[in-house]
Amino acid sequence: FILNVITILRLFLTKLKTLWYSHNASDKTSPLTNWQGERRRVSQNLTLRCEQNTMFENVSGFHSLSPMIQDFLYYRHCRSFPIILDLPDKCGGDDEPEDVFLLLVIKSSPKNYERREALRKTWAAERSYKGKVIRRIFITGTEGSGFEEEKLNKLVRWEHQHYNDILQWDFKDSFFNLTLKQILFLEWMDRRCPQARFLLNGDDDVFAHTDNMVEYLQSLKDNNGNKHLFTGHLLKNALPVRNPENKYFVPLQVYEEEVFPPYCGGGGYLLSGYTALAIYKISVSVEIIPIDDVYMGMCLAVMKLKPDSHMGVKTLYWHIPSRQVDKYDPCYLKDLLLLHKFMPSDLYFLWQEVRNPNLPCIVTHYSLLF
Template identity: 65%
Template sequence: MVLGALLIVVYFFKHYETFRQSHVKKDVSSYKYSYPRCEQNMTVSSIPGFSEFSDMLKDFLYYRHCRHFPILLDLPDKCRGSDEPKDIFLLLVIKSFPIHYERREVLRKTWAKERSYKGMWIRRIFIIGTMTGGFEKERMNNLLKREQQEYNDILQWDFNDTFFNLTLKQVLFLDWMNRNCPYVHFLLNGDDDIFANTDNIVDYLQTLHDNNGNQHLFTGHLIQNAYPIRWPTSKYFVPSQLYDSKFYPPYCGGGGFVLSGFTALMINSFSESVPIFPIDDVYMGMCLAKAKLAPASHMAVKTLGWKIPSKNVDQYDPCYFKEQVLVHRFYPEDMYLLWHQIHDPNLKCGIEVMLGEGVTTFLESCKKL
């Protein structure tokens, strides 16, 4: 089994460019994917203890086998359209919920702005499901449709956008990428409440002289020896009936991580043999383990919050965030302000401040002479 997996990885690596070429559709805009409606699997109700599970967990189990849903808003030309660059260096894949309009608007004006940085093209996609139903679903779908018309950055499927369906969202995106964006060099995959310094991300990726996206990379806040939460009241509760191992495989916090195009396609390939799991970042770790690939730690990625070293400094001090790659959990107003602060040409940090104070002291001394 292990030898077989290793042989697949070696073959995939050697034939990476051929693999990508073979998955490019000649006319993606005219190609429509349609699947029959996925039916509820009632047999899962026979799982011991099923009646005690939360409604969200029950719903997850009922539809866990479903991997294909109708696409409501597509971006078939995002990576190869006449108005798009032929060579996207960094694709920002942002998990958002339909009601998070304010967050998406702020991201479009800050770190997720589509642009070229140091000659490297950055593009943006929001991946979204739908509300449960009724008038709210219709209203939010209309909102997303208008956003799509204005910004061309919404990728939406017709499934319930819940916490336990974040894994499904990742699986659907990777399948979409395999068909539509196989030539992307690198991806930033994250939530819509992270602060990502995309300038620093591009700078970091350009230091990888032996990796232009065609080799393995999966880095972020590395979590190892984590164990399943067995308390039913926890948001992250996973019963032993669903996962009976003592520990999860190594993974990176799902708030945000950076990966290569090669690794994204590898995860997509191996995910077909890994049952969907309700915790999305753990699931990515499972797929990496299946592919015999390891996630890595990046010290400037902080998905479990942050701590400013001094109590005399604002926790949103721009000099601190100017050096970071990604930090999780921001309100839109703080994100908007911070992005503009770290790009203020008059911002002085570290040694610049010390030199500034030294010059002032020197000038004051001269006046006294």
């Protein structure tokens, strides 16, 4: 009898805890408590939905790999992670979908607050340009541990409440999870924003001339986002890095082929809504590798779709053939689409300068045609 009473009391207390967390999670006046309750919930779901695949321990050479790569292989199959911050109405919602011409999808980490602020006030500002709607989304996971993680995610939550521009999932935001971040976004797009005509997919440290992008996309013949487009800094015949000391090291246990398929550098590229959703649908059958831009090329290769080169996109390097011209001269940048990498302070300056109609430039020295 006593054991039965104890069991009933335990069940009752568990129910009270559940109700308490549920009540606090719905309290919009307490962002930290709200986030903590949500974090507990999604962590419990994650434990149930994604288990470690220990079969990889039998793969030759597994134990010689770094803990980071081992961890990637253990959870490589996991593609479904709970969403912490959502944007259900970013594209107008189901009842009144908005005609989004260019959706800016920017990969960011929770700690990169200054970068996000700079982008919101420069090239990633939500607006209409020449009658075409531009919308912005930052995609991120979680970062840090303990108090640091709570602090960073509280900051992200406040940003989200103020700007309504962050998608966050409950997975570790790391270099090895960039591909996962892309897949989760495409899943979200398929559900929440399938009508977006074109996308810019890029990092939070690039300079993107979004006005030029709209003009370029408007100039396409017979493609209003309903046909294939994937263009950027094209890389062909790239070899997997087999040096374990390199950041981009890809061991044979992760990717066996000797050459990567053609792909565009992940700093930034443009693609149509048609191609984005096609990649999402085929991605279920393409095994994840940690290099996200290569993975997109792998998906395109399976569908026999080709990525294209655009001379206005420079994600790896760029060169001005004159020692008398500053590398960041706005006269050079004003005709490009995208360059990588920039500090937030440089972005403020350049965005104002390249859009200055009175910028004094010698056309013959700087002009770069699309």
